[in-house]
Amino acid sequence: xHCRLPYQLTTDHVRHAMQDWLTFWQLINQQxxxxxxxxxxxxxxxxxxxxxxxxxxxxxxxxxCSQLVKNRYPNGHPDxxxxxxxxxxxxxxxxxxxxxxxxxHASGWQGHNLEAVWLMVFQISTHTASQRDHTIHYTPFRFKxxxxxxxxxxxxxxSGRSSTSRRTITATINRQGMAKLRENWVYRE
Numbered sequence: 001x002h003c004r005l006p007y008q009l010t011t012d013h014v015r016h017a018m019q020d021w022l023t024f025w026q027l028i029n030q031q032x033x034x035x036x037x038x039x040x041x042x043x044x045x046x047x048x049x050x051x052x053x054x055x056x057x058x059x060x061x062x063x064x065c066s067q068l069v070k071n072r073y074p075n076g077h078p079d080x081x082x083x084x085x086x087x088x089x090x091x092x093x094x095x096x097x098x099x100x101x102x103x104x105h106a107s108g109w110q111g112h113n114l115e116a117v118w119l120m121v122f123q124i125s126t127h128t129a130s131q132r133d134h135t136i137h138y139t140p141f142r143f144k145x146x147x148x149x150x151x152x153x154x155x156x157x158x159s160g161r162s163s164t165s166r167r168t169i170t171a172t173i174n175r176q177g178m179a180k181l182r183e184n185w186v187y188r189e
Contacts, residue, residue, distance in 0.1 A: 003186050005148055006098065006118055007082055013064035014186050018122075018143050020060045021053060025141050041126045041141065046104055049126055053102035054079070057122060061100075071097065078117050098148075106144075107178060110170040115156065119173075120148040121181060145188045147181035155180060 003011065029039050041049060058079040062068045069083040072090035078097035081089065085096060095117055102122040103109055109121055123145040155177030159170045173181070 003148065003184050005186070006150070007065065007067040007080075009061070009065045009068065009098070011186055013061060014120075014146060016064045017057050017060035018146070018187070021056050022141070022143075024056065039127065046126070050102040050104065050124065053122055053124055054100045057102070058100045068098070077115070107173075109173045109178075110159070111156070111173075115171070116152045118148065118150050119181070120146065120186070122146050142189070143187065146186040147184065148186050149177070149180035149184045151177050151180065 005011070005014075025040070032039060044052075058070050061080060062070055062083075067083055068080045069089045071077070071079055071081045072088060073092050076091055077093050078099035080100065081091060081094060081097035083089065086094065098118040098120055099111070099115065100120050100122070101109060101111075102124055104124055104126065106123060111119075122143060124141065125139070125144050126141045127139050151173070155174060156171040157174045159172055
């Protein structure tokens with residue numbers, strides 16, 4: 001496999017962070033089951049789980065890749081930045097670094113702006129509350145794929161919103177951006 005990653009990040013670093021997540025998730029769910037409580041994914045919204053995965057991976061990757069640090073600016077972009085590049089390892093917005101996303105979906109990935117930055121997407125599969133309600137056999141959390149690419153603003157399509165919409169303004173990765181990500185896969189089942 002020949003993927004290109006920035007800041008001396010390696011596939012082994014990514015694999016370690018993914019394994020850390022799996023250990024964490026299994027530990028939590030085992031404790032819940034030991035106390036006759038439902039699995040975490042049966043009461044959390046899928047978007048909450050995706051957010052948890054992204055935050056967890058953003059915290060763990062710098063433990064394995066000494067060139068990166070979690071951006072200390074509250075809601076700063078991107079999630080990971082080069083260590084020591086910015087004062088106190090905090091920046092509201094920078095092109096340098098890696099934005100981390102997790103999604104249950106194979107496409108249609110979104111952000112809030114047309115961003116020119118490295119993007120790493122963790123495609124996940126997890127049981128949901130609706131599956132539990134339909135007594136579908138439980139399937140444990142798993143990573144289906146990880147993609148990474150340096151995206152430009154032209155790799156996004158601005159979605160906007162109508163004047164009566166309450167939906168958050170978003171940008172969606174277009175066909176060109178998806179091709180960049182899929183060509184530079186880091187992990188696939």
